[in-house]
Amino acid sequence: MLKSKKTIAKDLSSIVSDGNVITDESTIKVYAKNASHMEGNAIAVVFPNNTEEVSEIVKYCYKNNIKIYPQASASELTGSSLPREDGVIVSFERMNKIKNINILDSYVVVEPGVRLYDLNLELSIYGFMFPIDPASIKIATVGGAINTGAGGMRGVKYGTMKDWVNELEIVIPNEYGTILKIGCKTSKCRQGYDLVRLIVGSEGTLALVTEATLKITPLPENVITLAAFFDDIEGLVNALLEIKKNKLDILIMEFVDDKSVELTLKVLKINIAGNGHYFVTSIITSPESSERVLSLVENILKRNGAKNVYKAKTLDEAESEGIFDIRRNYDIGLRDLVVKMRKNPASKIIDYNEDISVPPSKLPEAVRRIREIEKRYGLPLTLAGHVGDGNLHPVIKIEEKNIEQIETYEKMKSEILKAVIELGGTVSSEHGIGLDKKKDLIMELKSKNSVKAIDIMKSIKQTFDPKNILNPGKIFEV
Amino acid sequence: MLKSKKTIAKDLSSIVSDGNVITDESTIKVYAKNASHMEGNAIAVVFPNNTEEVSEIVKYCYKNNIKIYPQASASELTGSSLPREDGVIVSFERMNKIKNINILDSYVVVEPGVRLYDLNLELSIYGFMFPIDPASIKIATVGGAINTGAGGMRGVKYGTMKDWVNELEIVIPNEYGTILKIGCKTSKCRQGYDLVRLIVGSEGTLALVTEATLKITPLPENVITLAAFFDDIEGLVNALLEIKKNKLDILIMEFVDDKSVELTLKVLKINIAGNGHYFVTSIITSPESSERVLSLVENILKRNGAKNVYKAKTLDEAESEGIFDIRRNYDIGLRDLVVKMRKNPASKIIDYNEDISVPPSKLPEAVRRIREIEKRYGLPLTLAGHVGDGNLHPVIKIEEKNIEQIETYEKMKSEILKAVIELGGTVSSEHGIGLDKKKDLIMELKSKNSVKAIDIMKSIKQTFDPKNILNPGKIFEV
Numbered sequence: 006m007l008k009s010k011k012t013i014a015k016d017l018s019s020i021v022s023d024g025n026v027i028t029d030e031s032t033i034k035v036y037a038k039n040a041s042h043m044e045g046n047a048i049a050v051v052f053p054n055n056t057e058e059v060s061e062i063v064k065y066c067y068k069n070n071i072k073i074y075p076q077a078s079a080s081e082l083t084g085s086s087l088p089r090e091d092g093v094i095v096s097f098e099r100m101n102k103i104k105n106i107n108i109l110d111s112y113v114v115v116e117p118g119v120r121l122y123d124l125n126l127e128l129s130i131y132g133f134m135f136p137i138d139p140a141s142i143k144i145a146t147v148g149g150a151i152n153t154g155a156g157g158m159r160g161v162k163y164g165t166m167k168d169w170v171n172e173l174e175i176v177i178p179n180e181y182g183t184i185l186k187i188g189c190k191t192s193k194c195r196q197g198y199d200l201v202r203l204i205v206g207s208e209g210t211l212a213l214v215t216e217a218t219l220k221i222t223p224l225p226e227n228v229i230t231l232a233a234f235f236d237d238i239e240g241l242v243n244a245l246l247e248i249k250k251n252k253l254d255i256l257i258m259e260f261v262d263d264k265s266v267e268l269t270l271k272v273l274k275i276n277i278a279g280n281g282h283y284f285v286t287s288i289i290t291s292p293e294s295s296e297r298v299l300s301l302v303e304n305i306l307k308r309n310g311a312k313n314v315y316k317a318k319t320l321d322e323a324e325s326e327g328i329f330d331i332r333r334n335y336d337i338g339l340r341d342l343v344v345k346m347r348k349n350p351a352s353k354i355i356d357y358n359e360d361i362s363v364p365p366s367k368l369p370e371a372v373r374r375i376r377e378i379e380k381r382y383g384l385p386l387t388l389a390g391h392v393g394d395g396n397l398h399p400v401i402k403i404e405e406k407n408i409e410q411i412e413t414y415e416k417m418k419s420e421i422l423k424a425v426i427e428l429g430g431t432v433s434s435e436h437g438i439g440l441d442k443k444k445d446l447i448m449e450l451k452s453k454n455s456v457k458a459i460d461i462m463k464s465i466k467q468t469f470d471p472k473n474i475l476n477p478g479k480i481f482e483v
Numbered sequence: 484m485l486k487s488k489k490t491i492a493k494d495l496s497s498i499v500s501d502g503n504v505i506t507d508e509s510t511i512k513v514y515a516k517n518a519s520h521m522e523g524n525a526i527a528v529v530f531p532n533n534t535e536e537v538s539e540i541v542k543y544c545y546k547n548n549i550k551i552y553p554q555a556s557a558s559e560l561t562g563s564s565l566p567r568e569d570g571v572i573v574s575f576e577r578m579n580k581i582k583n584i585n586i587l588d589s590y591v592v593v594e595p596g597v598r599l600y601d602l603n604l605e606l607s608i609y610g611f612m613f614p615i616d617p618a619s620i621k622i623a624t625v626g627g628a629i630n631t632g633a634g635g636m637r638g639v640k641y642g643t644m645k646d647w648v649n650e651l652e653i654v655i656p657n658e659y660g661t662i663l664k665i666g667c668k669t670s671k672c673r674q675g676y677d678l679v680r681l682i683v684g685s686e687g688t689l690a691l692v693t694e695a696t697l698k699i700t701p702l703p704e705n706v707i708t709l710a711a712f713f714d715d716i717e718g719l720v721n722a723l724l725e726i727k728k729n730k731l732d733i734l735i736m737e738f739v740d741d742k743s744v745e746l747t748l749k750v751l752k753i754n755i756a757g758n759g760h761y762f763v764t765s766i767i768t769s770p771e772s773s774e775r776v777l778s779l780v781e782n783i784l785k786r787n788g789a790k791n792v793y794k795a796k797t798l799d800e801a802e803s804e805g806i807f808d809i810r811r812n813y814d815i816g817l818r819d820l821v822v823k824m825r826k827n828p829a830s831k832i833i834d835y836n837e838d839i840s841v842p843p844s845k846l847p848e849a850v851r852r853i854r855e856i857e858k859r860y861g862l863p864l865t866l867a868g869h870v871g872d873g874n875l876h877p878v879i880k881i882e883e884k885n886i887e888q889i890e891t892y893e894k895m896k897s898e899i900l901k902a903v904i905e906l907g908g909t910v911s912s913e914h915g916i917g918l919d920k921k922k923d924l925i926m927e928l929k930s931k932n933s934v935k936a937i938d939i940m941k942s943i944k945q946t947f948d949p950k951n952i953l954n955p956g957k958i959f960e961v
Contacts, residue, residue, distance in 0.1 A: 109724040110842040110873070132728055156671050165671060167680065168646050177935075186931040191840040191873045193634050193643060193912035195684060196924060197958040198940045202645065202680030206673060226730040246587040250610055252704040254732065254767070289732070291776075294769030362669040364588035395588070395669045434671035446674060453664040457655075462676045464946040468939055480675040 007091070008069055010048050016069075017051045017093065020061040025052040025099070036094050039087055040080045040141065042355040042405065043440070047074060047088040052099045056174060056215040060182035062095060063213065066474055067180050073475050075209040077118050077146035080139075081153050082358050083439025085208040085479050092474070095213065097148050103127055104216070111221055112171055112190060117148025117214050133221045136163035139435070140333075148214050154206030156435030161393030162256050162289075163222075165435055167205045174216035175204060178475040184215070192220050203465070208437050209476040211469040225289040228256055230323035231302050232286075233311035234266070234279035238369045240310035241284050245365060245392065247305045248286060253298065257287035258393025259332045262372050265387040266331060268338025275327040279313040283331050284392070287323070335389040336400045342385055343402040352404040357414060359399040359421065363430035365392055374424040375399055382417045384410060396434040419445075426452045438480045446480070485569075486547055488526050494547075495529045495571065498539040503530040503577070514572050517565055518558045518619065520833040520883065521918070525552060525566040530577045534652060534693040538660035540573060541691065544952055545658050551953050553687040555596050555624035558617075559631050560836050561917025563686040563957050570952070573691065575626050581605055582694070589699055590649055590668060595626025595692050611699045614641035617913070618811075626692050632684030634913030639871030640734050640767075641700075643913055645683045652694035653682060656953040662693070670698050681943070686915050687954045689947040703767040706734055708801035709780050710764075711789035712744070712757035716847045718788035719762050723843060723870065725783045726764060731776065735765035736871025737810045740850050743865040744809060746816025753805040757791040761809050762870070765801070813867040814878045820863055821880040830882040835892060837877040837899065841908035843870055852902040853877055860895045862888060874912040897923075904930045916958045924958070 014028045027050040037045040053059045066073050072092025079086040088094050101118035108131050122143045128134050138157035139145050156165040172188035188201040235241040261283040290298045317323035363371045379386050390397030403410035422432045422445050432445040450456045473483050492506045505528040515523040531537045544551050550570025557564040566572050579596035586609050600621045606612050616635035617623050634643040650666035666679040713719040739761040768776045795801035841849045857864050868875030881888035900910045900923050910923040928934045937959050951961050
């Protein structure tokens with residue numbers, strides 16, 4: 006039998022200091038949402054101030070069979086941070102200190118509640134940065150980014166979170182609330198099995214991260230940017246290949262498909278004009294070589310059929326020209342369209358953000374198939390992504406609570422993910438599995454005859470979390 | 484009861500085709516050695532030709548309780564590839580095909596027996612490379628590099644193997660010889676727990692790798708190199724920090740300590756001359772900016788007390804000037820010294836290569852303490868490493884079978900590793916744990932109050948390898 010809510014709140018209050026437990030239902034509801042349209046519930050929200058308190062909370066919950074749902078800004082999109090009424094939200098909001106910035110040793114030590122944006126503000130003073138930049142960077146926290154295995158626009162150069170975590174302090178959901186340090190302060194580190202990478206991307210299901218040592222890197226010296234419109238998507242892909250072959254230091258390679266460009270430019274008032282598929286690439290250069298590289302890439306783009314090439318010698322110039330605006334706002338045209346199309350004028354519009362990858366060579370086929378699926382089902386979508394590494398983010402918007410649209414969306418989504426798997430891609434790239442992609446992950450593994458991987462994961466889960474009290478039901482069914 | 488050697492060899496021959504099983508004892512002895520001074524033994528060496536054969540071998544060994552020791556070039560230094568007489572060596576020498584080079588999608592698909600050097604020869608045709616470059620690159624294989632979690636001289640820029648593996652095909656040592664594909668062809672990939680990174684660095688104890696999809700990257704456009712001698716190691720470290728702060732694209736940052744420089748230059752006849760601590764750094768630049776960056780870094784070096792600065796505008800120039808020679812050959816002076824010092828003129832000299840890391844800021848203290856330990860015990864050592872990421876490789880050479888020297892070495896090693904841990908470093912950086920570092924890993928984890936990590940690893944081992952038949956006794960005692 007679970008204790009009463011009141012008792013649990015009182016008991017938790019005795020662990021964390023006063024004012025660090027919330028039981029007010031309307032406030033809990035705010036914490037029980039994620040950045041998608043998903044909603045959960047919880048007994049309480051508890052805000053630990055340090056690792057020892059986290060360990061005490063874990064011991065208490067273990068003993069009393071209370072589930073633990075770790076969370077910080079809950080900016081994720083798959084439901085991985087979503088709590089249920091059988092447990093408490095452990096929010097890392099108040100563990101948000103940057104403990105150490107070490108330029109010589111190229112690392113920072115931070116608490117999980119530090120926001121990526123704030124970390125970068127601090128690091129920029131030294132000419133350094135933490136390069137992982139999810140679209141949610143202004144609110145996303147270090148702990149959330151670690152658990153989600155976050156990526157971003159610069160992934161083609163810097164990869165994802167797994168490449169940037171040196172050391173973690175974690176609390177294991179066992180009867181002792183065991184505190185462990187895994188990994189090293191140095192970036193090279195061999196300690197047997199890579200437990201650090203096992204936690205990165207585990208979506209808060211294995212352990213609670215209470216401190217992270219992250220690798221940092223110098224800001225790029227100078228960044229040039231080019232953008233262009235292509236009638237022919239094959240031409241765009243050929244340009245991409247030629248750019249890759251020129252020994253350049255590619256920072257960003259983004260794509261918006263022709264239909265999304267059309268929709269977006271109807272709404273977005275900017276100086277960038279054109280039609281066709283939009284391609285943007287940023288390349289790190291020295292100031293001395295930027296003119297040459299700009300010409301080189303311009304020629305590659307034009308040779309492969311680009312129209313209206315835009316160029317910027319610095320990132321500031323690119324921003325003031327609005328070169329990234331179509332890509333960043335590729336769903337506002339769709340929003341406009343869906344608002345106009347809705348049957349119930351009072352209905353809220355909700356987003357479904359997909360997070361697929363296909364090898365870049367399969368981009369033309371992927372776009373064709375996704376647009377064909379759209380046509381067949383009739384729910385409009387918008388399509389853009391990080392084409393340098395093949396990561397695409399189709400967005401479908403529907404009216405909230407419109408059962409018919411939700412059903413159609415589910416069918417569309419399922420067909421899109423099937424197509425992605427057939428093209429040798431993956432159903433999740435940087436958003437994770439959460440609640441939303443559990444079936445899709447199994448479909449992907451089945452296509453590789455590798456469903457047994459789920460059994461291995463379950464066994465690992467059992468090792469860390471014998472009572473299944475930590476963020477249960479995410480990634481796979483236990 | 485184990486079957487007889489003869490029966491086992493016959494049974495294995497029926498799985499792999501004729502000529503793919505070796506039972507000749509003197510040949511087995513050759514395969515049962517690693518690149519250090521360690522020797523093992525085995526029932527037979529079996530050479531599978533494809534994944535299905537690997538799976539059949541596993542099934543057979545599982546059923547008959549025969550241990551499996553996976554291996555390719557056995558160029559490792561910790562004993563992780565060392566077999567025992569209770570099992571067979573499964574050599575991946577003959578699974579050495581490059582199956583696919585895909586520049587547009589930036590990956591290669593290779594069998595585990597492909598040598599890193601050969602892979603890079605092929606990739607250079609396209610202006611691409613696989614950047615992990617252990618000193619053993621000419622013989623090291625992909626499978627070995629994955630299992631060891633290999634790094635190298637370019638680690639300050641490119642990290643280690645964990646950062647370059649997209650997808651793996653593995654065979655699990657269970658009764659079915661289960662074949663699994665884990666990870667994706669694309670570099671962004673979320674499939675729940677990161678099983679790919681769990682295999683990378685697992686030293687062949689969890690599964691047999693039968694195919695790998697590796698990320699590749701363009702060759703650098705142009706590389707400049709500077710080298711200098713410092714009387715004062717603090718000056719060297721300050722120079723390193725200043726270089727890091729200049730938003731440069733650092734490829735290599737190496738170090739040889741003053742005593743090693745002195746010993747080495749007694750033997751090595753090159754044009755680079757000087758005394759003090761040797762520092763070499765290579766930086767990726769455009770051709771247009773190389774003059775400016777050369778001056779910039781030269782000024783930083785001189786400002787921090789560098790003498791005799793050497794500069795090269797290209798890697799070819801650096802090689803012909805011999806800028807890397809002191810670093811690459813930092814142990815030949817020691818060899819000469821030890822040969823002269825030996826008591827038994829016929830004795831063989833054997834190497835002990837350490838593989839520690841300390842945060843670069845702790846380099847001066849690390850060098851002081853290691854030299855103090857040397858003085859106390861009297862066995863001479865040589866010291867160099869990848870100072871950009873803090874990874875140092877002290878080498879101690881002794882006479883083979885000289886019990887007194889071996890005992891002294893063990894004491895020295897133990898004290899060096901203790902000092903490293905006190906300085907916030909790690910006892911293994913890119914060579915792994917194997918047999919050699921098992922106790923040291925526990926010492927390191929103890930210092931962080933994290934020995935429990937070993938229990939987690941054992942439980943993971945049990946999940947993959949329920950009968951403990953795959954490379955038993957490595958990393959930890961089961």
